[in-house]
Amino acid sequence: xxxxxxxxxxxxxxxxxxxxxxxxxxxxxxMERKIAGHMQQRMGPMRVGWHGLLQPMxxxxxxxxxxxxxxxxxxxxxxxxxxxxxxxxxxxVFVAIPFGETVSVLGAEITLYVSNMNVALLFVFAVIGLEVxxxxxxxxxxxxxxxxxxxxxxxxxxxxxxxPMGFAVIGVVILAQSMSLVDIVRAQADLxxxxxxxxxFFVFFVAGLAEAQRIPFDLAEAEGDLGAGFxxxxxxxxxxxxxxxxxxxxxxxxxxxxxxxxxxxxxxLIPLPPxxxxxxxxxxxxxxxxxxxxxxxxYRYDQLMTIGWKxxxxxxxxxxxxxxxxxx
Amino acid sequence: xxxxxxxxxxxxxxxxxxxxxxxxxxxxPSTHGVLRLVLELDGEYVERVDPHIGYLHRGTEKLxxxxxxxxxxxxxxxxxxxCPPSNxxxxxxxxxxxxxxxxxxxxxxxxxxxxxxxxxxxxLLITGALPMDLGAMTALLYAMREREMIMDLLxxxxxxxxxxxxxxxxGVREDLPDGFVDKIREFCEIFPNRIRDYExxxxxxxxxxxxxxxxxxxxxxxxxxxxxxxxxxxxxGVDWDIRRDEPYEIYDRLDFNVITRGEGxxxxxxxxxxxEMRESIRxxxxxxxxxxxxxxxxxxxxxxxxxxxxxxxxxxEALIQHFDLSAYGFNVPKGEVYSAIEAPKGELGFYILSDGxxxxxxxxxxxxxxxxxxxxxxxxxxxxxxxxxxxxxSLDPVMAEVDK
Numbered sequence: 017x018x019x020x021x022x023x024x025x026x027x028x029x030x031x032x033x034x035x036x037x038x039x040x041x042x043x044x045x046x047m048e049r050k051i052a053g054h055m056q057q058r059m060g061p062m063r064v065g066w067h068g069l070l071q072p073m074x075x076x077x078x079x080x081x082x083x084x085x086x087x088x089x090x091x092x093x094x095x096x097x098x099x100x101x102x103x104x105x106x107x108x109v110f111v112a113i114p115f116g117e118t119v120s121v122l123g124a125e126i127t128l129y130v131s132n133m134n135v136a137l138l139f140v141f142a143v144i145g146l147e148v149x150x151x152x153x154x155x156x157x158x159x160x161x162x163x164x165x166x167x168x169x170x171x172x173x174x175x176x177x178x179x180p181m182g183f184a185v186i187g188v189v190i191l192a193q194s195m196s197l198v199d200i201v202r203a204q205a206d207l208x209x210x211x212x213x214x215x216x217f218f219v220f221f222v223a224g225l226a227e228a229q230r231i232p233f234d235l236a237e238a239e240g241d242l243g244a245g246f247x248x249x250x251x252x253x254x255x256x257x258x259x260x261x262x263x264x265x266x267x268x269x270x271x272x273x274x275x276x277x278x279x280x281x282x283x284x285l286i287p288l289p290p291x292x293x294x295x296x297x298x299x300x301x302x303x304x305x306x307x308x309x310x311x312x313x314x315y316r317y318d319q320l321m322t323i324g325w326k327x328x329x330x331x332x333x334x335x336x337x338x339x340x341x342x343x344x
Numbered sequence: 345x346x347x348x349x350x351x352x353x354x355x356x357x358x359x360x361x362x363x364x365x366x367x368x369x370x371x372x373p374s375t376h377g378v379l380r381l382v383l384e385l386d387g388e389y390v391e392r393v394d395p396h397i398g399y400l401h402r403g404t405e406k407l408x409x410x411x412x413x414x415x416x417x418x419x420x421x422x423x424x425x426x427c428p429p430s431n432x433x434x435x436x437x438x439x440x441x442x443x444x445x446x447x448x449x450x451x452x453x454x455x456x457x458x459x460x461x462x463x464x465x466x467x468l469l470i471t472g473a474l475p476m477d478l479g480a481m482t483a484l485l486y487a488m489r490e491r492e493m494i495m496d497l498l499x500x501x502x503x504x505x506x507x508x509x510x511x512x513x514x515g516v517r518e519d520l521p522d523g524f525v526d527k528i529r530e531f532c533e534i535f536p537n538r539i540r541d542y543e544x545x546x547x548x549x550x551x552x553x554x555x556x557x558x559x560x561x562x563x564x565x566x567x568x569x570x571x572x573x574x575x576x577x578x579x580x581g582v583d584w585d586i587r588r589d590e591p592y593e594i595y596d597r598l599d600f601n602v603i604t605r606g607e608g609x610x611x612x613x614x615x616x617x618x619x620e621m622r623e624s625i626r627x628x629x630x631x632x633x634x635x636x637x638x639x640x641x642x643x644x645x646x647x648x649x650x651x652x653x654x655x656x657x658x659x660x661e662a663l664i665q666h667f668d669l670s671a672y673g674f675n676v677p678k679g680e681v682y683s684a685i686e687a688p689k690g691e692l693g694f695y696i697l698s699d700g701x702x703x704x705x706x707x708x709x710x711x712x713x714x715x716x717x718x719x720x721x722x723x724x725x726x727x728x729x730x731x732x733x734x735x736x737x738s739l740d741p742v743m744a745e746v747d748k
Contacts (some may be wrong), residue, residue: 056485161366161725165729214687231479232551241374242731312551313478316730317388 029130033110034131041263042072044302051306059127082252087158090249094157099250099257102150106264109143112136114198116291128291129198135196140272141182144227147261148174151236154258155246156157169317170236173226176324177233181223181334187216187339188276201280208279215335216276219328224269226320229262230305232312233320270301364392366729370399374477374733377421377743379717382734387730393721397714400747408707412673413439413513416707421507423692423711424745426469427462429455430687431500432511437592438683438694439513443647450638452593453516455671457528457631458501458510459685461625462537465494466688467575467617467624470740471542474614477737478555483545490538493531500524513674514648515641525632532629537623546614556610560735563608566723571715574690575616576739580608586686597634600627608737631689647674682710689713690742705725709748713741 046061046069053060061068086095114129148170155167189195189211192203200209210217226233230329237245247258274280275299281290288296315323359391364385365730370378376398382390397652404423408416420435421428440446447455471489495505500521502508510517546552562572567580577584586601587595605612641648645665655662678700684693690712716739726735 052481056482131530144371161364165366165385168387234479241730290394310482311480311482311545312549313475313555315551316555318728 021153025126026130027237030111034107037110037264038260039109039269040267041078043261044140044263044267045072045075047302048306051303052310055307055310066179076256079256080253084254085249085251087160089159090258091157094153095249096176096254097148098154099254099261100150101153102147102261103257103264105143105145105147105150106261106268109140109268110198112139112197113268114201114275114280115294117198119291126267127165132193132196132198134196136197137185137189138198140197141226144265144268145178147265150258150261151246154250155236158249159223159248160249162242162248163246166236166242166248170229170246172317172321172323173229173233174236176321177223177328180219180324180332181227183221183329183336184216184219185276186211186332186336190336190339197275197280201275201282204279205282208277208282210277213277213335213339215331216339217273219332219335220276220321221273223328224273225305225308226324228265228269228305230266231309232314232339234314235320266305266344267298267302270298270305273301274298345664347729348476361386370396374737375743376473376736376741377420377735378553379736379741379743379746381720383729383732384710385729388727390721390732392729393732395717395720397717397743398744398747400470402748404748405707405709410703413704414673414674416704417509417511418507421509422744423709423748424466424687424689424713424742425506426445426742427466427688428457428506428508429462430509430685432509433459433593434683434685434687434692435694436511436513437685438678438681438696441681441683442679442696442698444512444677445514445642445644445647447593447642449594450636451640453529453631453635454516454520455511456593456595456598457628457635457712458498458508458516459741460627460631461494461497463624463688464621465491465498467621468494470737471614471618471621473740474556474610474734474737475546476553476747477733478552480546480549480552486538486541486545490535493534497524497528497539498532500527512641512648514644515639519640520628525635528628528632532625532632536622536623539618543618555734556614556738557607558611558740560610561608561725562723567608567719570718570723572719573621573688573712573715574686574688575603576613576690576716576719578602578604579612579616581606586684586691590684592683594631594683598627598630610734613738613740630739645669675700675702676704684710687712689742689745711745711748713745714748717741717746 049071050060050068061071064070064074069189073108086092111130112133114132116128118125118127120126151170152167155163155170158164186238188200188209192200194200194203229236235245237247242248247255248260274294278297283293348505365384366381366385367380369375369380373566375381379558380396380399382396383390402422404419410417411419416435417432420431423431436447436455468487468491472484475483498508499505501524502510502517547718562580564580564582567577567582572580573584581604582605583602586592587691588602600623603616603623605616619691639651642653645662649666649669650656650662656666657663663720678698680695680697682693682695684691691710692711692712695710696704697709699705719739720732720736
């Protein structure tokens with residue numbers, strides 16, 4: 017009986033997560049367009065619903081009903097597979113993400129995470145790395161030069177950035193003596209990691225920007241030179257898959273930054289429910305992502321590689337050494 | 345200073361590689377219209393550029409041969425559509441030289457004011473469009489906000505936002521409307537602060553500097569050899585501005601600086617334009633202060649419509665003359681002329697060959713964008729695909745002017 021309840025609970029959590037994550041781009045796109053509008057002295061969407069609130073719905077319906085075009089020369093199997101490959105990994109990662117400790121519902125204590133793995137951090141990096149296959153396949157299968165160039169850039173970018181990103185969190189692991197994300201947050205109950213790990217945070221955040229392929233690192237879809245990069249040839253709902261994936265990764269990176277460096281659901285000064293604290297911090301970083309997008313141009317391909325290999329990698333290595341010496 | 349972006353090839357065994365032929369444009373977000381570039385790419389490295397122009401060719405020069413001189417003004421509007429008043433001015437001055445006349449002083453002041461407004465409007469677009477090409481959207485929308493103010497001013501004077509056709513041979517079409525002077529004073533007050541905004545947004549923007557500083561460097565010799573003009577030339581350190589060196593209209597009475605930069609890179613070209621907008625504001629302010637009273641059109645019924653229509657209604661000769669002028673235009677004495685002004689994009693010249701009839705026998709436009717576009721590849725040090733976009737953006741070609 018207990019097993020059934022436990023399994024049912026997990027199934028419920030997973031279903032809830034998927035639903036929330038799938039719907040997440042709706043408010044996020046609205047937010048992004050509103051933020052952009054107000055930063056740029058205009059209103060943003062205003063027509064569909066109150067202050068354009070229903071605009072994402074309209075966009076969704078439009079994308080669903082668009083012609084599903086596959087270029088004649090494309091590799092049809094890979095072309096169809098790529099959006100799914102891009103979409104699935106960010107969703108899977110959230111299995112390992114804790115949103116808080118527990119809440120009591122009807123007298124029962126329910127944990128705010130699907131699974132508390134002891135290798136959660138490793139799992140996160142392993143799965144998120146798979147997302148790049150979607151982008152590469154998408155660019156390759158479309159048989160378009162713009163798409164190919166876009167996915168080539170992505171390959172180079174991912175390798176240059178996931179290594180420093182991985183190294184950057186080692187400092188956090190040393191501090192918490194654990195790879196479990198729940199333990200890492202618990203270890204920050206008194207003082208957030210950002211105090212001990214400013215370099216780690218910097219490297220992680222910059223690499224995270226690259227991971228999410230947002231400006232200033234959105235080279236894979238640089239509209240200025242590559243049209244739309246790897247998803248140039250995609251239309252309709254397949255294109256939407258890539259967009260959803262991009263937004264979920266953006267949230268994921270924000271979530272990871274909060275968990276690893278900003279104390280997760282631990283609040284300061286104002287006593288708010290832990291979950292609310294957590295979401296507020298995540299929202300702040302999501303906002304930061306959007307802010308960047310409307311402030312910075314994008315780096316050039318070789319400049320981006322230079323930053324990855326010559327700046328972030330040495331920094332993250334130095335961070336490991338310093339952390340190791342100080343806390344050993 | 346210069347960050348050389350030469351491709352470093354690994355030593356040793358060469359891989360079997362092949363260049364990719366990439367067709368950039370004519371429909372592309374960053375080609376500023378319908379420029380088509382066929383690029384030979386080695387990875388991200390551009391080996392060769394083959395530009396194809398002419399997608400916007402409307403045969404302006406040939407069309408002009410069957411139009412009367414007054415009818416040609418709307419054609420000149422459509423050359424550099426970002427700043428029609430200065431195109432109008434260039435053409436009007438050329439015809440006036442052939443006729444041996446000069447517009448009244450008030451008309452000259454108005455024309456200069458309009459041309460400088462057009463300069464700001466043209467430069468504003470590129471101030472925002474270069475960052476936009478590189479991925480930073482916001483600057484463009486800020487620039488558009490101010491451009492809207494200029495559009496309103498132009499609409500107030502000419503009735504049109506874009507294709508103003510405001511100049512006429514021997515003056516301007518009509519006098520400034522009431523309240524215009526207050527409006528333009530207000531603009532002159534607001535605008536310098538807004539320029540400061542763009543600078544603050546971009547000047548310390550590390551990514552923008554990385555993408556433009558030391559990129560696409562054109563040396564002064566190359567710039568002269570290619571015949572570059574305007575801000576593109578001055579950004580390479582050549583101190584040349586037709587407004588000061590061969591003054592036309594009333595520019596010799598005005599006090600303004602010619603902006604030069606030594607670096608010759610994309611950033612210098614961008615900065616040059618931003619600073620030129622400040623100088624334009626100064627020129628406009630002086631024009632507003634000194635604006636004299638008087639006629640806005642030359643008093644020659646054979647060339648310009650009389651301001652006072654009373655005579656046309658009462659006198660047979662005046663009526664005939666008026667009819668003649670509107671039906672057949674005016675005769676321009678035999679001869680040829682080349683006359684150039686400092687348009688926002690550079691030296692805009694009109695060569696007109698007249699056979700004594702009311703229509704030019706031949707008209708040739710020396711379009712600055714066409715000449716400037718040559719600097720896209722070969723002379724600068726930009727070799728990456730993404731740099732090509734930056735250089736193209738900073739050269740600021742308007743394809744309507746290139747293709748004519």
